[in-house]
Amino acid sequence: MNRLTNTIRPYAWGSTTAIPELLGTAPTGEPQAELWMGAHPGAPSRIDRGQGPVALDAVIDADPAAELGEAAVKRFGPRLPFLLKVLAAGAPLSVQVHPDLAQAKAGFADEEARGIPIDDPARNYKDANHKPEMLVALSPFDGLCGFRRPADAADLIDGLGVGALAPYADILRAHPEDKALREVLAAVLSAEPEATAATVTAASEAAARLAATDSPYAADYAAYAKAAHSFPGDRGIIAAMLLNYVRLQPGEALYLGAGVPHAYLDGLGVEIMANSDNVLRCGLTPKHIDVPELLRIVRFESGDPGVLRPEAGSDGEELYAAPIDEFRLSRYVLAPDATARALDPRTPQILLCTAGRAELRADDGDTLTLERGESAYVPAGERTTLTGEGTVFRATVAA
Template sequence: MSLPMQIFNLFAVTASYFFIFAATFSIQKRAMEVNGGENEKRLVKLKCSVQNYDWGRIGYDSRVARLFERNCGGLVDEKKHYAEFWIGTHVSGPSFVEGTDNVSLKSWILQNPKVLGDVVVEKWVRDLPFLLKVLSVGRSLSIQAHPDKELAGLLHKLQPNVYKDANHKPEMALALTEFEALCGFISSEELDVVLESVPEINELVDNSCVDQVLTVDKNNGEVKEDRVLWSIFTKLMSVDREAISTALSRLISRLNCEKEIRELTSKEELVLKLEKQYPNDVGVLAAFLFNFLKLNPGEALYIGANEPHAYLTGECVECMAASDNVVRAGLTPKYMDVKILCSMLTYKQGLPEILKGVPLNPYTRRYTPPFEEFEVDRCVLTRGATVVFPEVPGPSVFVVISGEGSMMTSSSEESVSEGSALFVPAGTEVCVSTESELELFRAGVNNKVLMNPLQ
């Protein structure tokens, strides 16, 4: 065969491959467009992750375990702790799209970014900015705080195995049962009382610090209360373990004796309980310095960056910015970073705000913390009731806590029951109905951000 003919044949074969590739690409592009159009309005059922931390409730005593079993069909281990049920895209506990070959929600969103809406894509790129959880707390979580963005970025860079991402983690806990927590530092007046009535703390910190607190109101502002509180808290948290053990032994002995002749305060009763959970732990003493809160079902507590807190007992729905960063310094066997925690805290004093929700309709209340990433709706439907969640220009995730019913959009309908978790694209109206009863929660981007993205 002549050289010109060989060149011609090679050109012909190359051209044929090009046309085949172009045709295939065109078909795939049209398929993606069709699927994308469907995805923009349809309900996406999710298979979700569970976390088995030691503080979680055991076996079927844990709501988290029951939700996980109904969601994924797995067996519950009666001897295992079930602490957190996660709905979101975070790498530490990703959700997966039901009916796919293990496609994560994060990957699915990357392939279908329109489901987030323009505001979210512009502000947070191609990912959910929030993470929704259900918690079943059997015993106290650690005394902890979550870093702001600047500190989170630094900690992640220095210790990526401990601090898993570079994001901040403002959060909100919405009580499903009676829910107890420590949150924020007590007022100056309460601190005076503690320092006068808990000698075991006085023995561990410099007496000059105590004297400053007791006389600060008389010093015409020469001594700042937050600096005095910082000094006391830092010195207490830095005391060696042997001294803490000795002080706790005296404290517990004293309280048990006094219990025979007087009624202990709720904080003193809590300290006795915490010491049984975490013997010889400085966090037991530190509990005297924090607000002790009891939430009723339907009440919510929000916590900003650098605010100390510890959940104690109960079950809740929790929403937060998409992060897993925690700095710990007590009531835990896990890694603690006392110096970082003491240096990062705001040292604000006084009770935190408790949200009771704003009614949207007879069945739904909205809880809006002062954070951009999220808000939460709680919906409790009675027998035969129907409610509509209007379309919003951002994504939502839903989790069904109890009951059964149906959810419907303009292009899909799904039967839902306890444990069902769903992603709903931006711009999608959702109708929920039940012939029995149904309790569910919706998490979405803070509506103020969606409506005023430039603010």
């Protein structure tokens, strides 16, 4: 088992205080958006086994079977199939969607064949993998997840009292769900930005006013108004109004599968995902939006956001169940007088302490103490127990 040294990504939407507070460090005054834990080549964690710090992806590349276990290598290939993060949103992230595995493979192959450089801003597929993800809130966390029922979206839009939006509400009420959602999203994203800026501004101002009323959509309007403050005039504000607004309380989670449009708005959380960079955006961003490809990938079906709560097991592990094999996320809430928790050694794992203190003990007696914000990597096959007083998240793969 090895302590991880991790990289903080300074994206513009990041909070200036949340990650420093978690780590017990002084804020720099600059945004600190994501703390990465894993072997993603973009910012791999580093470990020290006595010869100085080495990137975790290089350690795994040197002997995948020893680090990941032969079963994991056979199923997922010779690389860690997940990336764990602490995500700190101080401003909204883009509204986005991720492809499924078949779409990612086909899209990546097509762009490679057409010779589009991997760093081209207009490129959609950075790799041939899908990117299902899950976020567990560490603080109250605001987000958008999946489409509202079309009639509900029509009522919310009508409530703004902005005449230019009335045709969208009419479409949402007049057509079957798939056609209605597709037609409205296509119309919003295909409109000329300059032509829609005044409508977006009027809608944003109305949302800000209605957030202080007894409207059944007051909390939703407040979220859209806050997003509009960061992206004034952005047509993605209207697209966002088609989505469910959700506020997670600490410990609650969202699972985001392929084709589901979503956005994180504000808060601190633990995020885990398959190892991919494939993102198609549909608003709240200055980056490229490929409307035809986006419309091909999005699943135009409404539904409840599906807030998840952990399922307690007999061994004290609380599992956030997800229909994916590349990652498995759980947590332990440790009490000082509790029996040591034995961790399943069959798979590689990353352990992150988010509150209090945790102690890892290997079979040979070696120990490693994790303070709040610290993390460790445990290779497959290493038997480890967990004790302490605090909260520890365990990221691994399905055994």
